[in-house]
Amino acid sequence: MGEEKGMTQMLKGCSLSDKLCFISHQQYEIIIIPVFLVGGSLIILGVILWLFIREKRAQQQTTGLQGTAPVPPVRGQNGEAGGREGSVFVPLKETSVESLLQTSTEALAKLQIPREQLSEVLEWICNGNCGAIYRTKMYPGDPAKSKDVVLKVLKEPARLREIQDFLGRIQFYQFLGKHQNLVQLEGCCTEGEPLYMVLEDVAQGDLLSFLWTCRRDVMTMDGLLYDLTEKQVYHIGKQVLLALEFLQDKHLFHGDVAARNILIQCDLTAKLCGLGLAYEVHTQGTITSTNTVPLKWLAPERLLLRPAGIRGDIWSFGILLYEMVTLGAPPYPEVPPASILQHLQRGKTMKRPSSCTxxxxxxxxxxxxxxEDNRPSLRELCSRLETASRTADDKAVLQVPELVVPKLYAAVAGISVTSLSYIYSIL
Structure with missing residues (x-):
C-alpha cells in the first residue's frame, strides 16, 4: 500500500490523456551515481598530481652545479630568521672610489699596514673570489725580522660595489676579533688601490690534503707529522667545535664545515676558514644564488632549503669526523650527489668505517x-668528545691503503676539481 500511495503521488503530474509519463526518481538514480564516480576519480588524480609535483620540486632543490646547492635563509639561535643584527657592511653613500676609500681608511685606521713593510716578492697561490692570493713576507718594525703572510689582492679594475664588498669583509673580520682556531687578520692596505687584505699564513695547508698525505707511507715531512691516531682526530675535532662556539656567541654559523675548510699547523692546531657564507648572512641577511655548497655535507633542512642555523653545522661536523677517520674519503661514496636527499629521506646513514670505533x-x-632539535648542542658535543678522548687510542695509526685520485674524488664528492688545490679562502 505504501508503494502504491507513493506512485500515485508521483503520477499526479501526468494527465490521463498522456501516452507517455516519466517517473522522475528513476532519472536521479541514473545521473547521481556516475557523477559520484567521476568526482572521486578526479580527486584521486588530483592527489596523485600533487604528490608528483612535490617530488619534482624536491629533486630540483637538490640538483645544483656539480652536486652543490644554493644556501637557504638563515635562522637565529632561537629558530627565528636571521638578519642584519650588528651589520658591519660599509655603507655605500659615496659616489666615487676616492671618497669611499677615504671613509673606510679612517674606520680601519688601526689595521693599516704601510705598504713598504710588505715584500715585493710574491708567491702566487691561487685566484680567489675577490682576486689573486699570494704568499709573501712582512717586515714589521725590525727589517731583519720577517713574517710569512698571505696577501689577498682585490682584482683591478674594481667597481664601486666590489670595493665596498672587499672593505666589508675586512671590517667583518675586525668585528669577529681573534680566536686561536680561526685564521687571524694581520691588517690591510686600503688607503689606495690595489687593496690588500693581509692574513696569517698557515703554510701546511688544508686538512683534506693533510689527510690524503697521511695515506702515504711517510713518517714526517717538513717538520709535520703525517700519522694520525684516533685521539688526534678528537683533538682536531674539539678545536673545530671551539671555533663554531665562538661564531655561535656572535649569532653566526659557518655553513660549510668540511676538511677542505680547515687549515692545519705543524702541532696539529686546526684553524677554521672559509667564512664567506657567515659574512654574507651577517651583512645582507641572505646568501646570493651564486654561492653554493656541496650537497653531501648539508643537513636535511639545508637540502630542503629551509632556514639554516648552527644545528646544520653540527650535522656537517659529523661528516667531518667521517672524513678524518677515513683519511679523506668522500661521504656517501655509493650515492650520487643529486640523490642524497632521497637517500636521507629513506632513513639511511653512512655505515661505520672499518677504521672507526x-x-x-x-x-x-x-x-x-x-x-635538528634532536642533535646535540655544540657544548654537549664538545663534552662528549673530551670524554671519548680520555680512552681513545693514541698509539695505533689510522691507515687507508688506497691513494686518492683527485678527479675521481671530485666526481664522487660532488665538488669541482679546482677546489681541491690549496686554496686560502678565509673570507
Whole structure:
C-alpha cells in the first residue's frame, strides 16, 4: 500500500490523456551515481598530481652545479630568521672610489699596514673570489725580522660595489676579533688601490690534503707529522667545535664545515676558514644564488632549503669526523650527489668505517639525526668528545691503503676539481 500511495503521488503530474509519463526518481538514480564516480576519480588524480609535483620540486632543490646547492635563509639561535643584527657592511653613500676609500681608511685606521713593510716578492697561490692570493713576507718594525703572510689582492679594475664588498669583509673580520682556531687578520692596505687584505699564513695547508698525505707511507715531512691516531682526530675535532662556539656567541654559523675548510699547523692546531657564507648572512641577511655548497655535507633542512642555523653545522661536523677517520674519503661514496636527499629521506646513514670505533660512530650518528632539535648542542658535543678522548687510542695509526685520485674524488664528492688545490679562502 505504501508503494502504491507513493506512485500515485508521483503520477499526479501526468494527465490521463498522456501516452507517455516519466517517473522522475528513476532519472536521479541514473545521473547521481556516475557523477559520484567521476568526482572521486578526479580527486584521486588530483592527489596523485600533487604528490608528483612535490617530488619534482624536491629533486630540483637538490640538483645544483656539480652536486652543490644554493644556501637557504638563515635562522637565529632561537629558530627565528636571521638578519642584519650588528651589520658591519660599509655603507655605500659615496659616489666615487676616492671618497669611499677615504671613509673606510679612517674606520680601519688601526689595521693599516704601510705598504713598504710588505715584500715585493710574491708567491702566487691561487685566484680567489675577490682576486689573486699570494704568499709573501712582512717586515714589521725590525727589517731583519720577517713574517710569512698571505696577501689577498682585490682584482683591478674594481667597481664601486666590489670595493665596498672587499672593505666589508675586512671590517667583518675586525668585528669577529681573534680566536686561536680561526685564521687571524694581520691588517690591510686600503688607503689606495690595489687593496690588500693581509692574513696569517698557515703554510701546511688544508686538512683534506693533510689527510690524503697521511695515506702515504711517510713518517714526517717538513717538520709535520703525517700519522694520525684516533685521539688526534678528537683533538682536531674539539678545536673545530671551539671555533663554531665562538661564531655561535656572535649569532653566526659557518655553513660549510668540511676538511677542505680547515687549515692545519705543524702541532696539529686546526684553524677554521672559509667564512664567506657567515659574512654574507651577517651583512645582507641572505646568501646570493651564486654561492653554493656541496650537497653531501648539508643537513636535511639545508637540502630542503629551509632556514639554516648552527644545528646544520653540527650535522656537517659529523661528516667531518667521517672524513678524518677515513683519511679523506668522500661521504656517501655509493650515492650520487643529486640523490642524497632521497637517500636521507629513506632513513639511511653512512655505515661505520672499518677504521672507526663504535664510540666515534655513535658521535657521528648523533650529529646525523633528522630533526635538528634532536642533535646535540655544540657544548654537549664538545663534552662528549673530551670524554671519548680520555680512552681513545693514541698509539695505533689510522691507515687507508688506497691513494686518492683527485678527479675521481671530485666526481664522487660532488665538488669541482679546482677546489681541491690549496686554496686560502678565509673570507
Amino acid at each position: 663504535q664510540t666515534m660512530y655513535n658521535l657521528m650518528k648523533s650529529c646525523w639525526r633528522w630533526k
